[in-house]
Amino acid sequence: xxxxxxxxxxxxxxxxxxxxxxxxxxxxxxxxxxxxxxxxxxxxxxxxxxxxxxxxxxxxxxxxxxxxxxxxxxxxxxxxxxxxxxxxxxxxxxxxxxxxxxxxxxxxxxx
Amino acid sequence: xxxxxxxxxxxxxxxxxxxxxxxxxxxxxxxxxxxxxxxxxxxxxxxxxxxxxxxxxxxxxxxxxxxxxxxxxxxxxxxxxxxxxxxxxxxxxxxxxxxxxxxxxxxxxxxxxxxx
Numbered sequence: 648x649x650x651x652x653x654x655x656x657x658x659x660x661x662x663x664x665x666x667x668x669x670x671x672x673x674x675x676x677x678x679x680x681x682x683x684x685x686x687x688x689x690x691x692x693x694x695x696x697x698x699x700x701x702x703x704x705x706x707x708x709x710x711x712x713x714x715x716x717x718x719x720x721x722x723x724x725x726x727x728x729x730x731x732x733x734x735x736x737x738x739x740x741x742x743x744x745x746x747x748x749x750x751x752x753x754x755x756x757x758x
Numbered sequence: 759x760x761x762x763x764x765x766x767x768x769x770x771x772x773x774x775x776x777x778x779x780x781x782x783x784x785x786x787x788x789x790x791x792x793x794x795x796x797x798x799x800x801x802x803x804x805x806x807x808x809x810x811x812x813x814x815x816x817x818x819x820x821x822x823x824x825x826x827x828x829x830x831x832x833x834x835x836x837x838x839x840x841x842x843x844x845x846x847x848x849x850x851x852x853x854x855x856x857x858x859x860x861x862x863x864x865x866x867x868x869x870x871x872x873x874x
Contacts, residue, residue, distance in 0.1 A: 689867050690849050690851070690866050690867050692865070744861050745803070745814070746863070748800030751799075
């Protein structure tokens with residue numbers, strides 16, 4: 648069964664601190680892995696996309712890594728801001744562009 | 759560029775009633791998706807259109823859910839009759855073309871449905 652598991656389920660950090668979110672997947676055949684940010688009451692917005700041959704991708708303060716051998720990905724947020732408070736969803740794409748979504752990690756950044 | 763537009767933003771109905779959601783994708787996007795997102799879960803694909811044809815509706819509960827994209831542009835999703843477990847956010851997304859390796863889906867803000 649194609650699955651995407653994310654951890655932790657939720658996380659609270661202080662503004663300015665770094666954090667790392669984890670994603671493990673069993674999806675096959677794998678095309679690419681995406682991280683989305685979903686603000687409360689909004690739709691998900693794409694942060695990064697990586698194919699199996701890419702092991703890191705950055706978007707500003709967001710850096711995603713991918714280990715296709717162990718089927719693990721992480722999203723590292725540097726110098727967190729209050730606006731980073733959101734749900735972060737790991738999404739794995741099958742060939743044919745069918746997406747398998749994780750349940751998300753809810754991040755709350757406190758001042 | 760304008761994003762994916764959805765309406766209404768919120769809807770409250772009683773079980774066994776009918777409800778319809780509307781989506782206008784980004785101009786020129788051939789592919790349109792409807793997702794159901796239950797609280798605390800990731801989105802689940804209900805149906806995918808390529809222009810006005812259905813590509814994937816394997817997870818659409820066809821006894822009560824229907825969707826159409828008659829002119830290959832905007833789309834409606836209908837639930838008739840609604841059940842309590844249909845309470846969720848219904849997200850519409852569009853992408854330029856299916857099949858590309860890095861085809862990005864752009865999501866609307868969603869319609870939050872509460873079934874009482």
